[in-house]
Amino acid sequence: xxxxxxxxxxxxxxxxxxxxxxxxxxxxxxxxxxxxxxxxxxxxxxxxxxxxxxxxxxxxxxxxxxxxxxxxxxxxxxxxxxxxxxxxxxxxxxxxxxxxxxxxxxxxxxxxxxxxxxxxxxxxxxxxxxxxxxxxxxxxxxxxxxxxxxxxxxxxxxxxxxxxxxxxxxxxxxxxxxxxxxxxxxxxxxxxxxxxxxxxxxxxxxxxxxxxxxxxxxxxxxxxxxxxxxxxxxxxxxxxxxxxxxxxxxxxxxxxxxxxxxxxxxxxxxx
Numbered sequence: 001x002x003x004x005x006x007x008x009x010x011x012x013x014x015x016x017x018x019x020x021x022x023x024x025x026x027x028x029x030x031x032x033x034x035x036x037x038x039x040x041x042x043x044x045x046x047x048x049x050x051x052x053x054x055x056x057x058x059x060x061x062x063x064x065x066x067x068x069x070x071x072x073x074x075x076x077x078x079x080x081x082x083x084x085x086x087x088x089x090x091x092x093x094x095x096x097x098x099x100x101x102x103x104x105x106x107x108x109x110x111x112x113x114x115x116x117x118x119x120x121x122x123x124x125x126x127x128x129x130x131x132x133x134x135x136x137x138x139x140x141x142x143x144x145x146x147x148x149x150x151x152x153x154x155x156x157x158x159x160x161x162x163x164x165x166x167x168x169x170x171x172x173x174x175x176x177x178x179x180x181x182x183x184x185x186x187x188x189x190x191x192x193x194x195x196x197x198x199x200x201x202x203x204x205x206x207x208x209x210x211x212x213x214x215x216x217x218x219x220x221x222x223x224x225x226x227x228x229x230x231x232x233x234x235x236x237x238x239x240x241x242x243x244x245x246x247x248x249x250x251x252x253x254x255x256x257x258x259x260x261x262x263x264x265x266x267x268x269x270x271x
Contacts, residue, residue, distance in 0.1 A: 045113040061109040070139040082122025082174055084149065084182050085130060085242050094149040095166045096140055097191040100126075100175035101205060113240040117217055117252050120243050123248035124172040129165055130156050153187065170194035173204020209252060217252035231259040236270035 054188045074093075078086040082100025085093050099120035104111040136155040144150050154165040167187070169175045171194035185191065209217050220232040220242045231253060232239045244250045253259040256266065 004005045005074060057234070069100065070137070072132055072137055074137055075134050079123060079131050082119060082126045084170065085126070085154075086208040092149040093137065093152050093154065094145055095169070096151050096153055096180070097178055097185050097187065098166050098169050098175045099178035100169065101209075115240065115243050115249050117244070118174065118205035120245060121204065122169065125172075125174050126165075126169065127169070129163070130154065135165075136162070140186050145228040164190075167191060167194045171198055173198040173206050175205070208246060211254045211258075215254040219256065219259055221251035221253055221259055221262070222267070223248065224251050229264040230267040231256070231264040233270055236267060238267070238269045
């Protein structure tokens with residue numbers, strides 16, 4: 001009995017010392033991080049299920065992130081395009097690892113509308129998910145880009161679960177994977193796999209913006225209120241003003257010949 005008592009006391013002391021050494025890391029973590037982990041109920045090594053039209057869970061590894069990375073909640077008050085939003089604090093957020101088709105392009109002096117293929121759909125879907133919603137933001141190695149926009153991973157709650165917005169947009173073809181080049185993003189594997197799945201299944205822009213030979217579709221097939229079908233090429237004067245709404249029957253074309261065969265005629269505003 002004395003021997004058992006001796007070893008019992010030794011192990012008890014060791015256990016208490018380890019507990020005292022390991023416990024402080026919890027209190028050093030930002031409050032938002034603790035709330036996120038406990039509220040969502042996710043831990044390192046979570047399961048990412050098979051993709052579905054409405055994904056409910058994502059693989060988060062909060063313990064892999066250094067404590068000095070920013071993690072916080074914010075409310076989205078404005079959706080600027082498929083991968084850029086504005087918060088209630090006046091901050092502009094750019095999604096990490098996602099590049100959706102552009103709505104505006106910098107002309108050298110100011111930003112001009114361009115409405116690239118599938119930009120309208122990407123903006124609409126992004127707004128559907130985050131407009132007016134309280135989201136959880138997580139940074140990576142770069143805090144902001146050259147335009148001063150904060151670079152973040154964005155998570156929005158649906159029901160009792162959280163959706164990884166960056167991953168969702170890629171998995172359903174609303175954008176392409178964007179590699180920062182100077183570092184490896186935390187969720188690289190998840191984001192690259194999401195884009196690969198969309199590309200293989202020709203979802204979203206992968207089916208709408210490229211023909212069977214892989215040529216990009218840049219010609220806009222517009223339908224007027226009087227149901228007149230007309231197409232605009234890049235050199236057309238009003239090209240940037242035209243928004244192609246695929247849900248209403250409007251289309252994108254790779255060549256003028258393809259547009260004419262489909263029943264569209266060249267717009268009068270074009271050279």
